[in-house]
Amino acid sequence: MSKTVMIVDDSASIRQVVSITLHGAGYEVIEACDGKDALTKLGGQRVHLVISDVNMPNMDGITFVRELKKLGSYKFTPVIMLTTEAADEKKRDGQAAGAKAWVVKPFAPQQMLSAVSQLIM
Amino acid sequence: MDTNDELAEALGVFMEEARELLAQMEEILLREEAGGGSEEDLPALFRCAHTIKGSAGMFGFDEVVRFTHVVENVLDRLRNGAIGFSRQLVGVLLDCQDHIAGLVSTIAEGGTPDIARSDELIAELRAWTAADDAAGAAAPRQLPAESAVRVAASGGGGTGSDYWHLSLRFAPGILAEGMDPMCFINYLGTCGRIVHVETITDHLPTLDEADPELCHIGFEVALDSPAGKEEIERVFQFVAENSHIVILPPHSKATEFIGLIESLDEDSARLGEILVACGTLTPQELDTALRAQQQSRQDTPPRLGAILVDSGMVAPAVVGAAIEKQQRNEEKRRSETKSLKVPSERLDALIDRVGELVIAGAGTHAQAVKIQRRDLQESASLLLSLVEDIRDMALRLRMVAIGEVFSRFPRVVRDVSRELGKDIELRISGAEAELDKSMVEKVGDPLMHLIRNSMDHGIEAAEVRAASGKPVRGTVALNACHESGAIIIEVADDGGGLDADRILKKAIEKGIVAEGANLSTQEIYQLILAPGFSTAETVTNLSGRGVGMDVVKNNVEALRGTLDIDSVPGQGTTIRLCLPLTLAIIDGFHVGVGSTHFIVPLDMVVECVELPTGLDHFDYMEQRGEALPFVRLRQLFGEHGPAHIRPRVVIVRFAGKRAGLVVDRIYGKCQTVIKPLGPLFEQVPCVSGSTILGDGEVALIIDVAQLIQGVVTRNWQATHGGTARGATALAA
Structure with missing residues (x-):
């Protein structure tokens, strides 16, 4: 059974690259353009991993993760945050919200793939 | 010393250091330009800029930091081989080096830095920094590719009979963080072949106490992998900090690490750095161990080596080898920094005192001779020779x-x-x-x-x-x-x-x-x-x-x-x-004309002979078949005291020319501390200074160079004769 990954990012190009990479590796991908959109699209369906940007309109990544962790069905779902190296503060916020894994922007698709496979292989 | 003084002193040290570093930069750049650079040059060059930037930042010299940062970037790229040296680049870098020197001194003197010039040079440097972004963006992409190759290579399985040993104790809350321990173990399979997994259930609580959302099991994994420790550690990069992960290298690796430690460059003096450099310890492990050391409540915190061995991060034999290496490095460093920096005025004061000591010693000796006390003479001579040794050593301190x-x-x-x-x-x-x-x-x-x-x-x-x-x-x-x-x-x-x-x-x-x-x-x-x-x-x-x-x-x-x-x-x-060689103290040759004493620098004295008779109207004599011009000090300095019946000739040499000085008496060698004549008598020709003899008499030091010049060209009598005579009046 292929596993499902959700990518939450306001940049369409990033969503696209991540989708292509993960599809290529055999994952199902759900795309969402911000936290709010993501929560709506999830709607209780099974997701193995969530990748989320931090800076997004409507609902930022940190709030999104905090909300996600409140939902029983996603309590154990691993989250990868996308951070910029300069934003150490943000990284800590993300960890506090429940996102223990991160990938530093800008990243290469391969890097993203290896992070994903570490968590849901 | 208050804080301001300390700051001022530290600033002095910084200036000195910056000057040295800039000189070193210049030297290396010139060497590179000439094509004679060596492998160590580029890292050294980078370090120069890096150190200047670092220390300037400490003093708040923001403009130095800003400008040097750009230079440092270029040097970093040179060091990494991203760009190569060109004549043009060396030229710009030399200009930059000049500019940094200018900035440092201007700011230290309280002036306003020439920001316009900085910007100008930064713009010039852009040719070498701009390409950086492209290369920099490409760099991270290479990394996964490389590890992919390694994974592929490990797919064939290792041939060694011994394996990496991983001891994994995950934090109980790991599941709630979305981490599945099994995923990590699965992913570990990309680094090599998992030979054996042992599940540790010691901490499993009884069923009624068990919380299904917590993780209570640990794993011991044997892994056959050609990967490095850092690569294996990367598998667990997302595991929370309170999990306990120990990665033990195979036995064969231990000898490999020891070999690596031996072959490391001789520059790190820290145990941790040595271990990280050889790959047995990962930077993250070092971090953990250092934190453990800091947090220790004991009066004397445990040594890093002990922590590393106790926690199983590094094999004892490897730590031992690294400690040995560390000691060697430290010894080497210590021998390198055996020189001291001493303010020159302190040295001058020392030499001045030693000079006085020489005079006092000579005085004591003269007294002992006068009262004809054998034992006193002996101890005075010993004292004098020791003082002379000290004088020589003190003078050598000033030699560069x-x-x-x-x-x-x-x-x-x-x-x-x-x-x-x-x-x-x-x-x-x-x-x-x-x-x-x-x-x-x-x-x-x-x-x-x-x-x-x-x-x-x-x-x-x-x-x-x-x-x-x-x-x-x-x-x-x-x-x-x-x-x-x-x-x-x-x-x-x-x-x-x-x-x-x-x-x-x-x-x-x-x-x-x-x-x-x-x-x-x-x-x-x-x-x-x-x-x-x-x-x-x-x-x-x-x-x-x-x-x-x-x-x-x-x-x-x-x-x-x-x-x-x-x-x-x-x-x-x-x-x-x-x-x-020096201007302070000389070995003198003490001679007398009438009642006046003179000192001739001993280095220049070749020999002493009697003045042949019948030369009253000549100013040269024959010596071993050659004509030797001479000068009568009695005439030169207008001395009228009682003349000696048999005058002597002191033959002196300077810069390949010889001449004789006709004197009345020869007293012999003496220590001479040169005292300047003072501004009033500075212009007196043929006299370079004065000194005080052991018995308190003043003696004039003869300027042999000038005298020889005069004797050879015979031009001093007309121009300087009068003034030279004035000098003896002063001495008498």
Whole structure:
């Protein structure tokens, strides 16, 4: 059974690259353009991993993760945050919200793939 | 000392350090330009800029930090091989180095930094930094590709019989963080072959206490993998900090690590750094261990090695090897920093006191001789010889290598040869010859003039050189060596040599010599040292204005030195400076004329003979078949005291010339502390200073160089005779 990954990012190009990479590796991908959109699209369906940007309109990544962790069905779902190296503060916020894994922007698709496979292989 | 003083002192240290680092940068850049750079040069160059930036930041010199940061970036790229050296880049970097020096001194003096110049140079550097972004963006992409290759290689399975051992104790809350321990173990399979997994259930609580959302099990994994420790550690990069992950290398790795430690570069002095460098410890593990060390509540925190071994991060044998290595490095470092920096005024004070001690010792000895106490004489002599040893040592403290001055000339030669459009090489030898620090400071300017002159007037244009069959590249050689208590510095070029006819013609034109004067070639050469003399057909930016050579001559003479010129037409010119090694204390030769005492520097005394009779109306005598000019000190200084029936001749030599000094009595060798004559008597000719003898008498120190010059040319009697006589009045 292929596993499902959700990518939450306001940049369409990033969503696209991540989708292509993960599809290529055999994952199902759900795309969402911000936290709010993501929560709506999830709607209780099974997701193995969530990748989320931090800076997004409507609902930022940190709030999104905090909300996600409140939902029983996603309590154990691993989250990868996308951070910029300069934003150490943000990284800590993300960890506090429940996102223990991160990938530093800008990243290469391969890097993203290896992070994903570490968590849901 | 209050904080301000400490800051000021630290600032002094920073300035000194920055100066040294900048000098080092310059040296390396010039070497690179000449194509003679070595492997260590680039990291060293980077470190220079890096250190300056770091320390400048500490002092809040933001402009230095801002500018040096850009330079550092370029140097970093050079170091990584992202860009290569070009002539143009070296030029810009040299300008940057100058600018940093300027910034540092301006800001330290409280001035406003030249930000416009910074920006100008930063813009110039952009050619080498802009490409960086592209390369930088490409860099991370290489990383996964590389590890992919490694994974593929490990797919075939290792051949070693021993395995990596991983001990995994995940934090109980790991599941709630979305991490599945099994995922990590699965992913570990990409690094190598998992040989065995043992599940540890020791901490499993009883069923009624068990929380299904917590993780209570641990794993012991045997992994067969050619991967490095860091790569294996990366598998667990997302595991929370309170999980306990220990990665033990295979046994065969331990010997590999020890071998690596042995072959490491000799520069890290920290145990952790050594272990990380050889790969047995990952930076993250080091971090954890250091934190454990800091958090230890014991009075003496546990040693890092003990922590590493106890926590199983590194094998004891590897730690042992690293500690040994560390000790060797430290020893090496200690031997490298055996020199001390001492403010020069402290040294001067010491030498002054030692000088007084020498005089007092000589006085005691003289007293002992006077009262004819054998035992006292003996102990006084011993004391005196010990004090003399101390004096020699104290003087040696002030000695520095002439190379300190020479080191600034490669840059000068480079810049000047560009400006002149000539290809000129500077060859330096004898840079290790030592002389007094105060001399080193004063000899730089005269040498600079001489070198510029040689390059400008000495070395011919390339086409002229080619036409006369010489190598197109001209050479200016700078040599230094010791010769009987003096240092000889030569500036030699392989240029066209001096044109005696042209010099003479010019000198007559300028009215320096009378027409029809009969001069030897040597004398003609000396004319270029006359004020207002210049033969250069075109006045260049550098020289040719007729100031320079006479200034050089004056500077050298002020140091009690001489200047000789030697030239072979078509082959080059050599200018030879002969300077005393020190200005403070000398071994003197004590002589007397009438009731006056004189000191002749002992280095210059060759021998003493009796004055042959019947020479009353001569001023030269025959010695071993050669004519020896002499001067009667009695006449020179207008001494009227009772004359000796058998006068002696003290034969002195300076810069290859010999002359005799006719005196009444010879007292012998004595320690002489040179006391300046004071501004009123500075102009008195033939006397370079005074000293106080053991019995409190004042003696004048004879300026042999000037005297010989006078004896040889016989020109002092007319011009200086009167004043010289005045000097004895003062001494008496």
